[in-house]
Amino acid sequence: MSAALRTEGLGKAFTLHLQGGTHIPVLGGVDLAVHAGECVALWGPSGAGKSTLMRCLYGNYGAGAGRIMLRHRGADLDLATADPRQVIEVRRETLGYVSQFLRVIPRVATRDIVAEPLMARGMARDEALDRANALLRRLNLPERLHGLPPATFSGGEQQRVNLARGFAPFYPVLLLDEPTASLDAANRAVVLDLIREAKAAGAAIIGIFHDAEVREAVADRLFDVLPQQDAA
Numbered sequence: 001m002s003a004a005l006r007t008e009g010l011g012k013a014f015t016l017h018l019q020g021g022t023h024i025p026v027l028g029g030v031d032l033a034v035h036a037g038e039c040v041a042l043w044g045p046s047g048a049g050k051s052t053l054m055r056c057l058y059g060n061y062g063a064g065a066g067r068i069m070l071r072h073r074g075a076d077l078d079l080a081t082a083d084p085r086q087v088i089e090v091r092r093e094t095l096g097y098v099s100q101f102l103r104v105i106p107r108v109a110t111r112d113i114v115a116e117p118l119m120a121r122g123m124a125r126d127e128a129l130d131r132a133n134a135l136l137r138r139l140n141l142p143e144r145l146h147g148l149p150p151a152t153f154s155g156g157e158q159q160r161v162n163l164a165r166g167f168a169p170f171y172p173v174l175l176l177d178e179p180t181a182s183l184d185a186a187n188r189a190v191v192l193d194l195i196r197e198a199k200a201a202g203a204a205i206i207g208i209f210h211d212a213e214v215r216e217a218v219a220d221r222l223f224d225v226l227p228q229q230d231a232a
């Protein structure tokens, strides 16, 4: 069976235009393949490029080299060369991303932020809000907060809003950047269950998990991200 997501020779470097054009190679020759129902943990020292790889996979950073082949609508699509319209469609249907920090949309209530990706797929508003509230409850976010914009929420509360939004629809490929970093033990356990359920439903998951307990609980294998100076 073909991988849900695979990279071929993926490379990424940054050029610091304000620092005399300093060139920083971060990723080179990355060949990663993740299949349905498995969770791969990115592994490597601080600064190796794990978050950069995640952002390339989601299309937030353009790839400098190589291909990012995503199984989308039954065919392989190269995200490295996909046009913006395709990227929007891919993010709606196939590829989810729970980043470390919630990007707060001013004045939008928490339950609407969580329900939005469901409605984008055509779910009726009432049903989407029910699912949003249920997930927020499961993540122990107090009911009184569901109707408020999350701008003033604590770090852990915002992370749970982000998680509820990321797990609300089923994504065949899900990227998780430190999904439990700001959470207490009880909520960490809920997130582990959500990850296990997504895997059981067939999601291919790529994660950065600094917490060893979390990593050992959900990751099927590690993928080494090597600092470029070491890899050269």
Ligand SMILES: Nc1ncnc2c1ncn2[C@@H]1O[C@H](COP(=O)(O)OP(=O)(O)OP(=O)(O)O)[C@@H](O)[C@H]1O
Binding pocket: 014, 024, 026, 044, 045, 046, 047, 048, 049, 050, 051, 052, 053
């Ligand atoms: N937008 C950017 N512009 C310039 N350099 C960047 C940019 N983003 C990341 N880098 C550099 O790329 C390297 C890899 O950073 P990245 O955040 O991907 O590492 P990481 O493996 O996720 O680290 P950590 O485990 O500490 O979070 C670092 O040297 C960082 O300074």
